[in-house]
Amino acid sequence: MKDTLIDGRARRAEAKRRARREEILTAAQRAFSKRGYHATSISDVIDAAGISRGTFYLYFDGKDALFLDLIELFAQHIMRVIEVVDPGGPDPTGQIYQNIRRVVDVVFDHRDLAVVAFRETVGLDQSVDSKLNKLYGFLREMIEGALLKGASWGIIRQVNARIVTTALIGGIREVFYQYLVVDPVTYPDREAVAMSLFEFAVKGLLP
Amino acid sequence: MKDTLIDGRARRAEAKRRARREEILTAAQRAFSKRGYHATSISDVIDAAGISRGTFYLYFDGKDALFLDLIELFAQHIMRVIEVVDPGGPDPTGQIYQNIRRVVDVVFDHRDLAVVAFRETVGLDQSVDSKLNKLYGFLREMIEGALLKGASWGIIRQVNARIVTTALIGGIREVFYQYLVVDPVTYPDREAVAMSLFEFAVKGLLP
């Protein structure tokens, strides 16, 4: 009886703690996405989160750790929805499209987070770099593998897979950045964005 | 007589001033490209330039203004080599390739400057943004115009010109960034880089 009481308390405390952490992460996303990592101070974050200075350091080891968590979070979101394309399976290009479509969803469902991840280029910091590189390395591997396999199956052209992979990532990144930051559209036609990216990536410009 | 003397002096002084300014800009390129805008201090720049603190502020209004000048410089370099593609002229795709080829030259001839421009994403600052947007707007216009014209001439497919333009710029940018920062190659095969970018942009992935 008492144990369940204690457990209940502990559970509630744990839930509250998690919720608070989430709140801070959300506030940080907004703050970082608005002004970038360097220009955002801890004061900005705690003001946005409505907490005190000390409380922030109760939940995060520091500014770097917070930022790292955000990058990690975004990387997980993206990596969760990417599926290896099977060129021998049914409708391989359809599989590619579905991957793009799901990434579009992740990005527009987590706008601030996506902006944070896209805004800062590699080169910020050792540990941030490694997180970003983990994400980009993952994407790279997926895409490059698909390109090579697709070429061997005769589904796509022989191309310099490395360069094309890089270009694809950059292209997709830029399109999102445009939609999210430079010229934000509240409710973008996700289908259209995905289709455009897909066509650009797959069909090229020649008629 | 005295006027010519003064003019001579003034001219010499002006030349010296310009040379000094150039030196600072060059030093700043190296500094910013190595560590990024935020991590580079004015001390880094003046140490690299071999000038005193005060002198720096004699030539530039401040850190932001210096950075702005660098962006402006790069934008001019790029904008100078881009030529409007005439779909009715001889070998229109060749014209596109030549544009890409010339951009490749600019980037690899001004590595530090290019890194500075590519490293910091839009969003640093109001005025930096406007400079970068001017550059990107220019590129955008060129490419988008070519796409639309090309489509109307039946040379290229009907695509969402806006999105594809953005993707192209992002793709090119990313490829350069990879070559310049992440995995730098001292003497890249410019021809090969240009050709890969060209093929990727124009031919797409389908066989």
Next chain:
Amino acid sequence: MKDTLIDGRARRAEAKRRARREEILTAAQRAFSKRGYHATSISDVIDAAGISRGTFYLYFDGKDALFLDLIELFAQHIMRVIEVVDPGGPDPTGQIYQNIRRVVDVVFDHRDLAVVAFRETVGLDQSVDSKLNKLYGFLREMIEGALLKGASWGIIRQVNARIVTTALIGGIREVFYQYLVVDPVTYPDREAVAMSLFEFAVKGLLP
């Protein structure tokens, strides 16, 4: 009947409370002796004591008060074993030696506590000062009294009792500090330490 019940409860509660207090004091001794007053945080103390933050403030008014209690504790230990030397009694110098011997025992039986008291010099804080001064004042009085009485009985030389007392205290303190902190010996030969201190204090350097 109910009263005795209440009394029993109260007594048991009081005992528990005292035990808890003791535990915290012991943990604090270890913590303070290891890292000094300033470098030791309340977190260090409560971690060492295995209690929660709030509990600590239930037993002590704060960090200063805790420290004060430790100093007080040490002062009591020392003051308990010092006995007034009777120059007219049997073997007066033996009495001095026995005092030193007992102090040696107290110090080595309460190493951590001794280190705490010796480490921080007078000047930390108003109230800490007064506690330390109480201890030193007591020692001072004992020693100075013995010196004066001894001189009047012709047992010891005429000296500036105030200065010599101070020097004696400092000398003893330093020797202990050396043994406890700088060059700690797990099982020092207490007899030898006491004898050295005694000879130094009493016999001087002349042959």
Next chain:
Amino acid sequence: MKDTLIDGRARRAEAKRRARREEILTAAQRAFSKRGYHATSISDVIDAAGISRGTFYLYFDGKDALFLDLIELFAQHIMRVIEVVDPGGPDPTGQIYQNIRRVVDVVFDHRDLAVVAFRETVGLDQSVDSKLNKLYGFLREMIEGALLKGASWGIIRQVNARIVTTALIGGIREVFYQYLVVDPVTYPDREAVAMSLFEFAVKGLLP
């Protein structure tokens, strides 16, 4: 002509710089001696010195470095006036007395500095420790050497040189501390202080 002008300027600048540094050191002595290392903030120091925050860091690497400099300064003062006692020379005990007398002068001529050095016990910090240990090691060596040599010449008693040396240093330290902090005397009778210390150290208490 111009060179001498430049040299003159540089010399004046250098002199001014040195003077400023001295001012800060003096202010820091007062501040640290009043409240101790930990309780003294950089704000205290710069307020006392009448300079701005930034200026402080122009002259010192930080709080630790400043403190280190003070300890070093005191160590040099002391070490400069200590002379090796030659037991075969004229009046060996007189030589000891002269050493003590000179140390008394140094201490009372640099009260604040002496308090800073005496207040903080070994254990503050790695580098501070090493500086303090250098000073104490030096004193230790001087005194221990004199004790051993003196004993071999039959001038002083056979004693445990290590312990006695420690006790002497502690005794002297405490006496100074008393005069400087606990019960400060504006114009102490330096001769009397030196003589008391000397008698205590050399003659002991027996008649």
Next chain:
DNA sequence: CATGAATGAGTGTTCATTCAT
């Protein structure tokens, strides 16, 4: 023109203490 000493607002971080549960 050129200098570099001086400035002070701003940064990320710590920690003794409080108080609702």
Next chain:
DNA sequence: AATGAATGAACACTCATTCAT
């Protein structure tokens, strides 16, 4: 009685910018 999440004042330190020389 016991807890530990929350607080915010305080800290050491940085750096873009100014200005007397």
